[in-house]
Amino acid sequence: MAFQHLSENDLASCARVNRFISEHALDLLYSNSPYLTEFLKILAPMEHLVDYSNASLILRFVRPLTPTDWDRFRHYSPRVRRLSEEYFSGIDDLSRESMLDLISTIPAGEAIFPFLHTLEWQSATNLTRPFVTSLLCHATIVNVEFSTATDDFECGAFLEHLVRRCPNIESLGFWPGPSWYDQIEVDFHSAIQSLPRLHTLDTCDTLVTPEVLKELSHRPHFLNLWSCAFRAEDIPVHGSSEQMLDHQGAFPALSNVAGICSRIMRLPKDVLEGPSLTHLNVYVVDESNIPDLLALVSASCIKLRHFSLMTAPRSISHTAFTADTLKPLLALQYIEVFVVDHTSIPPRISDEDLDVFARSFPRLQHFELCPRAEGEPQIQSPTLASLIPFAQHCRRLISIGIYMDASIPPPALPHEYHSFSCSFQTMNVLCSRIDEPSVVVDFLIALFPLQATIQITRGPLQVRYLRGDYTGFPPPDSDHDLGITSIIYRDEWRRANTILSGLSRTRETLIAHRRDI
Structure with a gap:
């Protein structure tokens, strides 16, 4: 019998039915926490x-x-x-x-x-x-x-x-x-x-001493090193492949690293240049380190599939992310998940700059560039038109989130254009500027597959809080830490999704028309 989806109260009721059902219900009722x-x-x-x-x-x-x-x-x-x-x-x-x-x-x-x-x-x-x-x-x-x-x-x-x-x-x-x-550092090293x-170590960065790293460096099954509150989601925990076991260098199987920016930059070269490193999540407190960090990542972590960078909440920042700042990351040709989460200030980047990113990352499955940033757009800001190259060049894309000025009227799509592939599911937003939800939806239905939606998020879904079931972010509907203007924009995006959801018949007709063409 399938008890997995029953509530605790229902399982407790099942435990009183008969012995056979009771045993299965009790197993599930008591197995987890x-x-x-x-x-x-x-x-x-x-x-x-x-x-x-x-x-x-x-x-x-x-x-x-x-x-x-x-x-x-x-x-x-x-x-x-x-x-x-x-x-x-x-x-x-x-x-x-x-x-x-x-x-x-x-x-x-x-x-x-x-x-x-x-x-x-x-x-x-x-x-x-x-x-x-x-x-x-x-x-x-x-x-x-x-x-x-x-x-x-x-x-x-x-x-x-x-x-x-x-x-x-x-x-x-x-x-x-x-x-x-x-x-404590000696006791912790002795414990390791x-x-x-x-295969997985999650601790404060102070305890990740050179002695601990040396101890772990030649273990063929050591996979994950986390020293901050967030790490990359969906980590493939697997045994060492034959290639990893034959590798004579340090950290042959290390695939996932998460840490504070200053600590990541002080790690031994062998960590970031490990042959199996595919996931890197960096938590930034001092934003002046970002240019040096990105240069280091692009030169060392050439096999990355997941890169995420998160700035500390309400960090003091006077500098927006620009194309020049992010340009070193274009060298990461295997990237599937790209997340830059900066809530203090919107990015200063153009639609043309994002076209370069879309062309450089054909393997992309998830892309986020400051979709939860607060404040008015920069003089140079992405618009709805920035979605077009991602639909054309990133055919594996599942979700996208970009801070954009959606108040700028979107361009007319050419007669022959690429909509997002059928794998695309969500556009993640929070409080980007938006004036006319209906105009935005008119543009999106031409690009979206039938099942795609607009999703309000308070944090990147591709990173996970390390301890407990807490996500590390407020609920999507929460007004916590949002200014009045941000709340207004968020509600307009919610209205846009309601309009989008109500146009299922129109979307079906449009998709059928695309197939006929």
Whole structure:
């Protein structure tokens, strides 16, 4: 039976039908991120009490745990595959007595979740560290995401326990936050040395020391190095090919790198010139580094298929992206995903300049050039006409987003012109200038295939926030951080999409007419 699309409430109902259906429903219900405190209530009832000395709530078991409780718990605990916890989810409130009861009564040699493979523990404190290391960590865990919330967290002791109890970790995310001390870089390097199967490392750039890079450089299966909040979406995690295994240089399999601009520019040459590097996401805080960065990328990362550059939100900028700034990237002939996300100021680039990009990147699947920039257009700004060369030359294109002055009337299309291919799906916009949505739609229906839409986005869909399910961007309908004029333009684009969606019959007729020609 197909339970995958059922809600938690529906799965809970299915679990009460009969034994056969119940087993399948319970597997799905508990496999992915159950709330830990709710799951522990299977052992014994729990209650909240007020700790008047600290003016806080304490969570505790109402009675001591028994072997019978663990026998019942064992029917459910093997189903848990992924566990995601944050400090505010309740486990920090667990009383010391209940914590000791858990640790002391669990059957000897058993893990509390024996088939757990992914552990995500955000904003951990010293109160929960014994719980994590003693009860949750064991050899079946291969994915760990961990961050701390306090400046006194004992990272060294945690890392030592983690690698000893979870030696098979393949993907490690470790963000110590305020828990910093002189020895942390040494402890972290020692931990990396103890994880021979590691293929993905996600940590703050300060911990990506020369010693750590040297340790990882000759591992034939190391794929991903991330040291900022965002990374490229849709990463192909694969085994090393024969060519990679035969490569005698450093980082033979490294395919995906994400980091802060200043850190990327300080990386050893072997990282950016790796034979397998295809994905690079750069987060820019100091925009004065951008010209040097792009020159470095164009000279070193010749096999890139995904390049994305994001500037820090509300960064102070007095310089718009120009054709001259971006020109070095034209050397990246294999590019399939090109994203430049700069929200502070619109680009100063012409339709003719973008024609050069379209001709240079025939493999493009996704193209974005500041589609979420706020403010009025530059003297030189893209218009709706900039879409025409992408429709003609980029026949694999799936989505496009360009800050454009859509108030400028679009040109009349020639008698013979190329519309976007049937693979094209969305034009991503936010608050580019637009005056007459109906005029814009009249132009777009001549270029768009039947299924294509206008999509309001607050961030590039081709990059992903690294931790949790949060996207890192406000919802599309949110007014957060948008000026009044930007909100007006966004609503006009939304109106344009409504008009476009209502013209399905007209679009079908137009497409049929194109086929006849």
